[in-house]
Amino acid sequence: MTVVADKEPVYNEFTGKPLAEGAPVFAAALLGLEPPRYCAYCARRMIVQVSPDGWTARCSRHGELDSKSRER
Ligand SMILES: [Zn+2]
Numbered sequence: 001m002t003v004v005a006d007k008e009p010v011y012n013e014f015t016g017k018p019l020a021e022g023a024p025v026f027a028a029a030l031l032g033l034e035p036p037r038y039c040a041y042c043a044r045r046m047i048v049q050v051s052p053d054g055w056t057a058r059c060s061r062h063g064e065l066d067s068k069s070r071e072r
Pocket residue numbers: 039040041042043044059060061062063
């Protein structure tokens with residue numbers, strides 16, 4: 001199951017802070033190498049699992065994200 005990836009994110013997935021605050025994002029995170037730790041839509045902490053071929057991160061409200069969904 002995939003998340004509402006087409007929604008506008010509101011929070012920084014790595015710090016849990018509102019994007020409006022303009023907190024810096026790590027380079028590895030931008031490349032999709034680092035799993036997000038907070039849901040971009042509600043800032044809940046997500047359950048992160050790292051596997052050899054990527055990662056999945058799950059919000060109890062918004063569902064699951066995975067590294068494959070971030071590949072461009
Ligand atoms: Zn969420």
